[in-house]
Amino acid sequence: MKALKAEETAALESAALRIRQDILRMVRAGGAGHVGGAMSCADIMAAHYFSILRIDPAAPAWPDRDRLVLSAGHKCMALYAALRQRGYFDESILDTYGALKSPLPGHPVMQKLPGVEANTGALGHGLSIAGGMAMGLKLKKSAAKVYVVMGDGELAEGSNWEAAAAASHHKLDNLVVCVDCNGLQLSGKTEEIMNYGPLPAKWAAFGWSVRTIDGHDFGQIVGNARAAPFEAGKPSVMIAQTVKAKGMSFAEGKVDYHYWKPKGDEMARAVAELAAAAEGIKA
Amino acid sequence: MREFKDPRVGFGNALLAAALQDDRILALSADSSGSSGMTPFKNRFPERHIEFGIMEQGIIGYASGLATTGWIPFFSAIAPFVTARPFEMFRNDLGYMNQNVKVVGRNAGLTYSDLGATHQSLDDVAILRTIPGVTVVCPGDPLEIERAVQAAVLHQGPMYIRIGAPSIPILHPADMKFQLGKGIVMMDGCDVTIISTGTALWRAYDAAEMLRARGIKARLISMHTVKPIDRDLILAAALETPAIVTVEEHYRVGGLGSAVADILACMVAPHASLKMIGVDDQFASNGPYEELLGLYGLLAEQIAHTVEDFIRHDPI
DSSP, rough: OOOOOOHHHHHHHHHHHHHHHHHHHHHHHOOOHHHHHOOOOOOOOIIIIIIIOOOOOOTOTTTOOOOEEESGGGHHHHHHHHHTTTTSSSSGGGGGGGSSTTTSSSSSTTTTTTOOOOOSSSTTTTHHHHHHHHHHHHTTTOOOOOEEESSSSSGGHHHHHHHHHHHHTTTTEEEEEEEEEEESSTTEEHHHOOOOHHHHHHHHTTTTEEEEEHHHTTHHHHHHHHOOOTTTTTTTTEEOOOOTTTOOOTTTOOGGSBBBBTTTTTTHHHHHHHHHHHHHHHO | OEEEEEEOOOOOOHHHHHHHHHHTTTEESOOTTTTTTOHHHHHHHHGGEEEEOOOHHHHHHHHHHHHHOEEEEEEEEEEEHTTTTTTHHHIIIIOOOOOOOOEEEEBBBBBSSGTTTTTTTTHHHHHHHTTOOOEEEEEOHHHHHHHHHHHHHSSSSSSSEOSSSEEEEOOOOTTTOOOTTBBBBOOOOEEEEEOGGGGGGGHHHHHHHHHHTOOOOOOEEEEEEEESOOHHHHHHHHHHSSSSEEEEEEEESSSSSHHHHHHHHHHOOOOOOEEEEEOOSSSOSSOHHHHHHHEEEESHHHHHHHHHHHHOOOOO
């Protein structure tokens, strides 16, 4: 695995910071949002949209593009922010979050926004859809890959395991999953709500090639994603350890921030914290 | 002599014929390709036949993803397992995403009579009718099955095709015109209109003939497309005949009868009264198919009797 160049890491840090800032902008516009998961996967999304994916924002329907399916659709603010930063749509649209008929619903809709690949939100759908995309691309002899960002709480949906079995059975080695493993879900710790651990062994038993990574380390995310397939003929999965609500220190690792309706000075604190981080990057 | 044909074989042959013309067509199997009629396709195009095993929820998602890359997947298996079981996948992955996937529910209605209510499908039309953009087709004879498959390939968007399993007779002339969303007037008449669909059609046809022999001029419509339904044909029947009777191998709730009732209920002008023949609010019993049909009044003689009774005692 080749290490990232310092300037590439810096560019990704900057992109991720903008994603987090745009997430706050959307929460401000809509008054609330699924901020915990959006923030925990912000680095993963930045790595995909700014390093990993072969995409052309000017040609969102390019048949040989790589696809990213955000299976955990409630983390869509991170997706919207990444797409905006890649130029899929004008940034003013961010301010419509929460508004009537906004192209940015609380779960993504492909017909409303270029760059969105699937209408996810109901958990446990994205991996099957992505598997079908990967299969379809293989049948067409396309070199494109399909990336999926899932949540760890989402893995309790049994349909995921149907999809996982079929992906390995059909040798979809152009399918690369990243599980945003922030350890929390709506009402508590994932291992207490429904323990699907140990995740690496589960995925391996389903025929996947597994790597466990730090989901906030760009070198690890990009390096591993670029190395996929980890084994020929197998789909690949990165179990990415992350921190829920990463970047908002008062909320990090707290279950209460799965869905956030800012109270008191919380928004101001979050904005100030990200602004300070931005200054840090500049300095 | 009538010629009877197996609807699954008819579907499979039509699928193969379509695939010979269109290399975008895929066949998806849930461990039941053979009993879904897709063996000829599998033999001719093994690389376009994809086996998934018994995972119908996942298959709907895979079908959606395949369709996003330009393929036209046909997924056929036992009706309840491709409709009620993966309903949310059907709604979101096919309907909401508007993907060009054709789902074929076979052994629909009561045709898995002996296997009981888990394998019968009396609610599939009702639940799929609620999904915006999904075309629901219940072909009623071997020619309608063939034409429905051809139409499915040409139609862009998600579609459900509902077929049975026991052989059904050819009712239409070979040059019949089939158009999605347009019912077919098979007999004209002014005393009553019988509207039927799918597996029930041929017994409704026989009932209409019995009525005609008794001097009742029955109009018979094959309403193969239940969604979008042929509103104009229903309105005409409601204005031109004093009674309408719907006949379907499905719950009366949510099926063809409901769709017709929706239209009649909104009519301002005086219109036909309506009787719905179908299965009422219960899990159906099990046993030989013909006997089960008899339990729910779906045999031809029973249909004829119900129609006659209705028009003779109609309070209007």
